[in-house]
Amino acid sequence: MALLLYINGQLADLDAGTVIAQTRQVNDLNSLDNRQAGYTNKFSLPKTANNLRIMQFLTLVGNASAVPYQKNECSLYSASGECFVYKGWAVVTDGGSNYDVAVYDGIIDLYKAIENQTLDSVGLQELTHNKSVQGVRASWLNNLPYRYIIADYNGNNIPITATNNRINIDYLVPSVSVAWLWKKVFEKYNNNVQPTGSIFNSPDFKQLYMTFPKGQVRSDTNDVSLFKCEDYHFIQSNGNNWRIRKIYYCKFITTQQYASQWLANNGGIHIKVLAAASYKLKIKGKLYGHRDANAGIHKDSFIKIGKNCDNLQAYQVTANNIIDVFGATPYLIYGEDFEFTSNPFQLNAYDSICAIIGGQGTDSYELNENWPGDDLTIELVRVDPDNVDFSTVLTDFAIKDFLNEVVHRFGLTLYKDKYSNNYRFLTLQEQLQGADVVNWSSKFSSKTQENYIYGTYAQNNWFKYAYNDKESTHNDGALSISNVNLPDARDVIKSKIYSPERVPSLYLGENSNVYKLWEKEVVEDPQPNEPTVTYKPLDKRYYFLKTQQVSGTVNVTSALLGDLSNPTNTYYRETYSGLDFKSILERFYSPLSAILNNAVIITAQLWLTDVDIANLDFKKLYYIEQLANYYILNKVNNYIPGKITTCELVQVAYSTPPQVSAPAVFTIINIQRTGGLRAILSFTRTIQDYPCVIEHSLNGISWTSYSGANENLNSPYTTTQLSRGTNYFRISSYDYTNNTVINYSNSVSITIP
Amino acid sequence: MIQQLKNIPPFIDFGFGITQVQVTAGQPVTVWLTTLYNQDVYTFSLTAQGTVTKISNYEYVVAQTQPGTYTIKLGVNTSDKKISLVSNILTLTVT
Numbered sequence: 001m002a003l004l005l006y007i008n009g010q011l012a013d014l015d016a017g018t019v020i021a022q023t024r025q026v027n028d029l030n031s032l033d034n035r036q037a038g039y040t041n042k043f044s045l046p047k048t049a050n051n052l053r054i055m056q057f058l059t060l061v062g063n064a065s066a067v068p069y070q071k072n073e074c075s076l077y078s079a080s081g082e083c084f085v086y087k088g089w090a091v092v093t094d095g096g097s098n099y100d101v102a103v104y105d106g107i108i109d110l111y112k113a114i115e116n117q118t119l120d121s122v123g124l125q126e127l128t129h130n131k132s133v134q135g136v137r138a139s140w141l142n143n144l145p146y147r148y149i150i151a152d153y154n155g156n157n158i159p160i161t162a163t164n165n166r167i168n169i170d171y172l173v174p175s176v177s178v179a180w181l182w183k184k185v186f187e188k189y190n191n192n193v194q195p196t197g198s199i200f201n202s203p204d205f206k207q208l209y210m211t212f213p214k215g216q217v218r219s220d221t222n223d224v225s226l227f228k229c230e231d232y233h234f235i236q237s238n239g240n241n242w243r244i245r246k247i248y249y250c251k252f253i254t255t256q257q258y259a260s261q262w263l264a265n266n267g268g269i270h271i272k273v274l275a276a277a278s279y280k281l282k283i284k285g286k287l288y289g290h291r292d293a294n295a296g297i298h299k300d301s302f303i304k305i306g307k308n309c310d311n312l313q314a315y316q317v318t319a320n321n322i323i324d325v326f327g328a329t330p331y332l333i334y335g336e337d338f339e340f341t342s343n344p345f346q347l348n349a350y351d352s353i354c355a356i357i358g359g360q361g362t363d364s365y366e367l368n369e370n371w372p373g374d375d376l377t378i379e380l381v382r383v384d385p386d387n388v389d390f391s392t393v394l395t396d397f398a399i400k401d402f403l404n405e406v407v408h409r410f411g412l413t414l415y416k417d418k419y420s421n422n423y424r425f426l427t428l429q430e431q432l433q434g435a436d437v438v439n440w441s442s443k444f445s446s447k448t449q450e451n452y453i454y455g456t457y458a459q460n461n462w463f464k465y466a467y468n469d470k471e472s473t474h475n476d477g478a479l480s481i482s483n484v485n486l487p488d489a490r491d492v493i494k495s496k497i498y499s500p501e502r503v504p505s506l507y508l509g510e511n512s513n514v515y516k517l518w519e520k521e522v523v524e525d526p527q528p529n530e531p532t533v534t535y536k537p538l539d540k541r542y543y544f545l546k547t548q549q550v551s552g553t554v555n556v557t558s559a560l561l562g563d564l565s566n567p568t569n570t571y572y573r574e575t576y577s578g579l580d581f582k583s584i585l586e587r588f589y590s591p592l593s594a595i596l597n598n599a600v601i602i603t604a605q606l607w608l609t610d611v612d613i614a615n616l617d618f619k620k621l622y623y624i625e626q627l628a629n630y631y632i633l634n635k636v637n638n639y640i641p642g643k644i645t646t647c648e649l650v651q652v653a654y655s656t657p658p659q660v661s662a663p664a665v666f667t668i669i670n671i672q673r674t675g676g677l678r679a680i681l682s683f684t685r686t687i688q689d690y691p692c693v694i695e696h697s698l699n700g701i702s703w704t705s706y707s708g709a710n711e712n713l714n715s716p717y718t719t720t721q722l723s724r725g726t727n728y729f730r731i732s733s734y735d736y737t738n739n740t741v742i743n744y745s746n747s748v749s750i751t752i753p
Numbered sequence: 754m755i756q757q758l759k760n761i762p763p764f765i766d767f768g769f770g771i772t773q774v775q776v777t778a779g780q781p782v783t784v785w786l787t788t789l790y791n792q793d794v795y796t797f798s799l800t801a802q803g804t805v806t807k808i809s810n811y812e813y814v815v816a817q818t819q820p821g822t823y824t825i826k827l828g829v830n831t832s833d834k835k836i837s838l839v840s841n842i843l844t845l846t847v848t
């Protein structure tokens with residue numbers, strides 16, 4: 001039967017009698033770790049003049065054909081016009097006596113588009129930002145694609161006390177919204193056609209974030225030297241009275257560095273910054289202070305930093321104008337070298353600072369204004385925040401891996417629309433809920449195989465996270481199949497995503513999962529002023545986590561930037577709820593588990609037609625009367641027009657007995673009237689302190705919550721006054737092991753006359 | 754099996770399994786439907802007093818300006834009306 005094959009828009013010549021066997025599949029249930037495209041078997045194209053032209057004269061001497069190396073758009077039609085493949089890929093594999101060609105379609109477009117691409121290629125400029133106190137708060141207040149999620153990343157967290165809810169941003173990292181990244185991937189690689197599917201609107205997907213994968217702390221390379229001077233005069237204005245304690249301003253004469261676009265100055269004494277930022281001072285030198293008018297009696301000195309003292313003489317500066325940037329006022333011993341670096345401190349635009357020198361003790365003090373032995377260097381450095389750039393760290397995360405992480409996590413199957421770039425992602429549950437039934441009884445010829453062991457499954461099919469401790473398994477989960485004839489265990493999915501540590505830590509007064517981005521190393525025999533613990537950054541640690549808004553007052557600080565924000569009342573904490581593979585399997589793989597636990601896989605011979613193949617829909621269920629069952633179509637093998645076709649069918653039970661529900665936690669054992677219009681409910685609770693809601697109904701059908709959110713719900717429970725007539729009560733309790741289930745107690749009623 | 758999947762009751766919450774919240778008047782809360790349904794087959798309707806903004810079939814923002822205690826529930830129906838499912842009830846206390 002003739003076929004029409006178009007390659008790059010040109011009709012190719014096929015030998016009379018050429019058959020092109022087609023295999024159709026979307027998601028082989030046999031292998032969870034990949035998703036498949038449809039394809040044809042290899043077939044031959046004769047080297048006619050027309051085909052040579054289509055192939056750009058490939059194999060002829062002197063040709064420069066790119067056909068074997070490029071995407072060759074290809075469509076395949078039956079003689080009657082049924083479209084088998086629309087805009088698929090033709091791959092030329094051999095150019096010997098004929099051209100050997102295979103055709104692919106379905107999801108191949110997407111997978112080819114993202115092949116060898118990494119996440120940085122989707123355009124992550126919107127994620128680039130400065131890591132500052134303001135930046136962290138902005139990620140909580142604004143709708144940004146990244147968010148600083150409060151969690152223990154195993155860095156240097158400022159100790160928390162009950163009265164000091166401080167968050168140190170230096171050891172926080174931002175996390176990017178998985179939904180945003182997903183959108184960017186399809187913007188870039190699917191012509192901005194976004195995929196559809198319920199999962200993309202669900203909280204499971206929208207609340208999912210991925211961490212910046214590297215422990216990154218601000219380093220000194222972000223320091224910008226604005227001002228440096230080694231040439232000072234010391235200016236005093238106490239007067240020339242004898243034997244007084246003179247106080248001096250430091251006035252620069254010449255400078256080694258003076259960034260005039262960021263600075264102004266007042267008389268060479270008051271250095272004015274033009275932009276609000278964090279700053280740091282470095283001072284060093286050697287001073288020869290002495291008793292006033294007596295150079296032979298040596299005096300030690302101090303140096304203080306004044307702020308906004310432009311209208312004051314040096315001796316007029318009080319403690320109110322001194323900023324304690326060194327932690328303690330530097331003590332400068334007579335004639336000895338000194339060197340100090342300040343802590344970072346904040347200055348607003350047009351704030352000025354000045355250096356003030358005076359004498360230690362109570363004696364008179366003098367510093368020669370231009371004594372060549374005195375040596376002082378002051379440097380003002382702007383401490384710029386760290387720049388966080390996801391595009392520099394996501395260069396090793398392949399988009400294909402990212403796509404697979406999402407697909408595996410939610411148990412999704414991709415369905416591509418034949419005539420457009422629309423991809424639809426469905427869970428097996430969605431597919432089976434909405435599946436139309438197609439009756440293929442008339443096409444059934446015979447059953448050639450019936451298997452009870454499916455593919456490469458084992459009794460325990462493990463979904464595994466990556467771990468910092470390679471021996472850990474605490475967030476792994478297994479899809480279990482009750483078939484003792486299967487091998488014991490097999491790793492099905494090995495995620496690139498890391499699991500948080502097994503033991504949580506206390507952070508900001510609550511338990512936090514630990515997402516290790518730094519490794520703590522204890523320093524043995526530390527020197528004075530040396531930290532007892534150092535923090536070694538880790539790399540390539542991708543974690544998934546969810547974010548939960550929290551109401552509570554916290555102060556956001558940065559030790560490295562010397563910044564402290566006003567208290568904020570809302571922030572976002574981490575939660576790992578539902579992200580362990582055990583929960584994922586319960587939530588998204590239970591239909592597959594049900595199928596595999598009673599696996600019946602039929603290999604059947606069916607008389608399919610061109611119309612059947614052209615309109616094949618793997619989302620549908622197929623009913624075969626002769627087998628008295630419904631089936632998921634897993635694979636159509638080697639369809640050749642006019643010949644019988646082998647199909648792989650997976651049996652599904654249309655209706656199975658309902659599962660036995662878990663025993664109710666609550667049982668109402670009695671209800672009786674009290675005080676006229678009120679009632680007393682007596683109930684038992686199998687788990688101590690298990691939370692519940694008492695529900696009320698006037699008809700036993702429509703129920704509303706009766707108990708308040710903050711009520712103490714212990715038995716016996718006394719109601720308020722009830723309305724006359726029959727009142728129904730029951731107790732509902734949330735099932736924490738299966739978060740889609742609410743358990744109910746028995747219902748009781750009481751009639752109020 | 755398929756019958757069971759078609760009849761899974763919807764579960765709604767205020768996020769992370771929370772079914773009761775207290776907010777100030779006018780403060781919006783988000784109601785999430787966590788059970789997945791084939792949106793070709795099912796329709797969704799949230800029953801709540803106040804202003805309801807539907808973000809998607811799975812996400813609703815509810816704001817109530819009057820103090821009091823309110824209940825919220827969600828109905829899920831098939832287009833052919835053969836299946837009608839009602840969610841658990843959420844309690845919203847507005848102060």
